Amino acid sequence: MKKIISILAIALLVSGCKTSPTGRTQIALYSDQKMNEMGSASFEQMKKEQAIETDPSMNAYVKCIAEHLIAELPSNYANQQWEVVVFKEPSANAFALPGGKIGVHTGLLNVAKNQDQLAAVMGHEVGHVIAEHSNERVSQNSLLQFGLQASSTALQMGNVEYRNAIMQGLGLGAQYGVALPFGRTHESEADVIGLDLMAKAGFQPEGSVALWKNMEAASSGERPPEFMSTHPAPQSRIANLTSKLDEASRLKQAAWQSGKKPQCK
Template sequence: MPVKLERKHAFPLALAPILLALVFVLFKLYTASKVTNPETGRVARVALSPEQEQRLGLEAYAQVKRDEAGKIIQSGPDVDLVKRVTTRLARAAAEKAVVQYNWEVSVIQSHEKNAFCLPGGKIVVYTGIIPIAKNEAGLATVLGHEMAHATSRHSAERLFRSQIVQTILGGVQGSMMDMDPAQRQTIMGALGAGAKYGATLPFSRKQESEADHIGLLYMARAGYDPREAVAFWQRMDEQLGKGSPPAFLSDHPSHNTRIGQLQTWMPEAQKEYNQHHNRAPAA
């Protein structure tokens, strides 16, 4: 009597969420908008249009101004300094920019040693960073870096990558719904940590390095000695270096790494600086 063989290749339903997640990821990768950085040539996928970025930046900027309304200063030497440096850097950034920005800056009286630029070109500078900047070129190091985040559309790129990671993690979690909750939580915690330290933080450090590189070119193109960027980060290392976490735990490169990278890019920046000084003075 012939023996009937049963096929036992039924598709494991537990894998369905993972496969659906992968299909969605492939679709996103295929359909996402691509942008080419005009300064470095790096191609990136982004989750927002320039208009959406600028709208979100305006909303965030308005919130910052509401929150800090009592500390915003409208005039004085610090405001003049910040606006002068911003204006020169904006001209430098515009030379190769694909998207043109309506730059705007607010100066906040505070001991906080910080500055940031929101998507769309809205800049906030805390006066606590100015003594460390020490001079115009030092401040140009800070602001050039922050403005480079905006022109490189780093926020839209981070959002795209975050969506990809969350989709994959969601698919994995969906495939473990029949698993013991405590075991599932342990596995998802491990995967989340792996995604953070193995993908998210290294990518953030990569963006920070790119902003350092482009900011160096901006300041050189604007007529600021790019060697002052190294001096600035040496001062920052003296101020904050001892309390910095290990590089692999941080979303920023270590100060020593930044200084080394800046020195590597210095010949390129020096060329921009020399070309600037060979131009005829502007009328």
């Protein structure tokens, strides 16, 4: 039984190995077509359930930023037909989904004070898509479930004492040892990808740091310890972004010299 489990696990891992835009090895078990179908279906459902902002100037502003960012994506993403929707939602949030979908909440415009700050959020969200984080997360959940079920079967077959207690411990270990750090890795990676993307499009990269400072100021309530959160602590991500501003500024300067200087208002 253990040999069968090992063979299946290795086969899954080998078949799904990829490399992220930052050079990180990742597991992505699902096809691009499947992920695009899932992303498009989710987006259609959101449009049915949430109110959509129809103000022309607000939509033009958000779409202007999206167009500049999309133009800097790898060709297979840049050539997609992207759909950008502004939702009437007070939370300061945005998201992007496989299949070329971008959603921005109106509440975000109260925190992202200018085009550079909004580009930082939208670049971050598109960064999740081009790094295939959705695929990686779905694959990770599938592998975790497979591993826990296999462990339970092996313990049951071996008649191991305290099986339930051991399985509970394995579940907590998977949550805090794999799932949560995995989420923080995705967030940090999307920050880096988004920073490069906005700079290549000609946006001011300093807007990313200002944005997360605004986010921290706007947040309410106590935050969980970083090791128990799927997102890095605000100060951690601000420090990470700040350390990469010099290179991002060089990318922005090159963009300006080539005529890329967004004027989204």
